[in-house]
Structures are given as structure tokens and as C-alpha cells.
Amino acid sequence: METLHAAWVLVTEFDPALLAIIGLSLRVSLSAVLISLIIGAPLGAALAIWRFPGRQVLVVLSNAMMALPPVVVGLGVYLLLSRAGPLGEYGLLFTPNAMIIAQTVLILPIIMALTREAVAPLRREYQDLMISLDVSPMLKLRTLLWDARFGVSTAVLAGFGRAIAEVGAVLIVGGNINGLTRVMTTTIALETSKGNLELALALGAVLISIAISVNAIIYAISQIGRKYQEIP
């Protein structure tokens, strides 16, 4: 009970250490989502629109990579960024940027695969119209991405949900350095093992409220999206 109260005080009094941790978590995960969206959404749409050699391999790969274990991604990115690795010279390891890279690797496949799934049925629906209007490939891509916007936003939020909640990847490449690379999940893991349950609980509560908000937004978006869809 006392622990719960202490946790409550931390949250409601906007404890600066707590805020810094939440802020870094959001910064890392939102950056990863933004990068994944910019790269992954057009790629996912392209996979849905065009038939080219190797397409099926890419579809299977992006689907399979949706379930990549975060620790494995962390390990892979660690090897890339470590001093002996191919990108070692940039000194990115144990920085927030390394964490952004790791989370991007983690959620890019999710955004790609979910965007492809959202665009594929629309492509079938629009194909004849697009041919009849001689729509250019670029406009076709833009049109399908925009008209699949509700599905794409769901993909983005799913990606964000995974990024903000994962611990393995950011722990390995960030190093959980106090005041530098410590995010909500890594802090919870560490503080719990140290017996400092107040901070862990406070962060846990924040994480859960973020998860609930994200899902509420996904639901709201899908409700709006239904108005624009044909009722089958």
C-alpha cells in the first residue's frame, strides 16, 4: 500500500527524473515510428500494388519479421554499431540514436506488412478505375496510401505500441545508462530487480495508460474509417 502511494506521488507530482525517462521513451519510440512510416508505408504499398520478381519473398519476410524477438534485434544492431562493427566509427552505441535504430528495425516490418494488408484489397477495388483514367504510378501509390489511411494509422499505432513496450532491444544497444539512455521499460526492469518498486510501479502505470490510449485511438480511427467504406 505504501509503495502504491509513493508511486502515485511520483506520478502526480511530475517527478523530474520520472518525466525525463518518459520523455526519452516517447522521443525514441516516436522517432522510430516516424522513420518506419516514411520508409515502410510506401514500401508496403508498393508490395501490394506491383508484381515484380522476389515480391513474394519480401512479403513472407516482412510478415515473418513482424514477430522478431526484440533481444535478437538488439543483438544484431549491437553488432553493427559496436566499435568493431561496420558502423562502429560513428560511435552510436549506447546513445538514444542507437535505440531509435534498433526500434526502427523492430517496427519497420510491422508497418510494412500492415500497410500492405490495408492497401491490397483497395488495389483490387480501384484497379479498373485506375486503368480507365490512365493514372500514373506515383499517383496510384499516393492514392492508395491515402485511401488506406485508416489502416495505415492502425499500423503506425501498432508499431508505436510495440516500440514503447519493448525492453530487449533498447536495453542491449542503449545500455540503460542513468540520465542518458534509460527508458520506461528498462527502468522498470532495473528498479524492480533493485527492489525500488515505487518508480517501477509509477512507470508501469504510465506505460499501461499509454497502451490504453493507443488502443482507444486505434478504435476511434477504425470507427471513422468505417464511414468511408462500402458496407459489404
Add this chain to the structure above:
Amino acid sequence: MAGKFQSLVLKSVCVKRGGKTLLGPLDLTLETPGITAILGHNGAGKSLFIKLCHGQFAASNGVVLWNGQPAESTRRNRSFMFQDTPLLRRSVAANVEYPLIAYNVVKSERMERVTAALIKARLSDHSDAPAASLSGGEKQRLALARAWVTRPQVILLDEPSASLDPASTKELEGLVQEISATGVKVLMATHDLRQARRLASDVLIFGAGKIIAQEMVPVFFDTEQTGAVADFIEGRL
């Protein structure tokens, strides 16, 4: 769009899929203005024929020429309205605007033309509503507005009123006539003889993938028909 419809010419055109001839051989010269109805039973090849005419796909043999130019390279002179009209998941106005974006029309002119097309189709009140929220009749009028907004020489309609009730059909027919009166050539596939009689100036009758008759409407309906054409009329009436 520069120019007007002068002629549609098909020279020994065939459409084959998987070794089967679905359409043809077709030879046709069509020079009548106004509305041409493409009649025939389901499966006679009407829909395939007007898609071929638009240049939606290439013929297996032969050529389709509009004003002497190949169909596939002149698609933008024409508009096609599909039977199951695919509407974009956007507002009514955005649906009408879309072809103009595809054709690189500048924004200010797009707005003007969209407004005019929505007024013509009597959809101005719905311009910001999602297209999916419209009734069946309104959706077809929207599709027709979207076809008309590009100022085509020709509009091709594939069974535009197949799923409409009589009142909506009448409204759509009125709109088709209005558009035709502005000098746009209309080719309309339909299985409804009475609709052809109401709207068309001439008819093309299809049977089993071939053109079995091409006549002006008064002649067609006032003369006693024989053979396959008679079968079609009897079967329908």
C-alpha cells in the same frame, strides 16, 4: 477536351482468353452522334466490348480506332463508368475531383469544374459527405459526374442502371440525356430494350460475342426482326 467524336472503327477485332474466343471477329464503323445502346443478353459480350472500345485492355487481334487513333493511347479523350462503380474512399467532391488530379488540371480550375459537375448531378448538398454514404442512385450519379468532369468526347456506360429502382433509373437517364445533349457521344451497354428505346438513337445488338445487328432506333423497333435478333427481342419481352 479538344475535338469531337467523329468515328469508332473496329477492324477484324478478336478478344481471346485461354484459347477461347470471347469476342469477335468484329468489324464496325460507328459515326452516329448521340446515344448508342449496346444490347444483348448477359454474357453476349456487351461489357467486354465497351471495355475493349475504351482501351481498358488490348485486343488479341485487330485494331480499335477512335477518330482514326488507337483506343489505348487516347483513353483520356473518353470516360468509362463501370457497372460496379468503384468509388474512392473519400468525400463526394474528392471523387469528382480525382480524374482532374490524374489529368494534371490546376487547382482553381478543378474546383470550378467539380462544383459544376456536382450541380449537374444534383449532388451539391452531399459534396462533403463520404461517397460510401450515398444511396445507390446517388452513387451512380456521382460516377457519371466523375465521368463528365473531364470533358470527354465520349462517355462509355456499362449497365449504369442495372441495380437501380425505377425512380433512380429515370433520374440517371435524365442526366445521361442532358450530357448527351451537350455534344458528348454516349455508348451504353444495357440489357433493357425499353431503356434503349427511351434513350438511344441507334443500337448495336450482340449475340454470342458477335455484332448481330446495327440499326437506327426507329427502324429497329418498327421493323419486324428475324433470326437471332428476333430471338433476343422475344427472349427479353
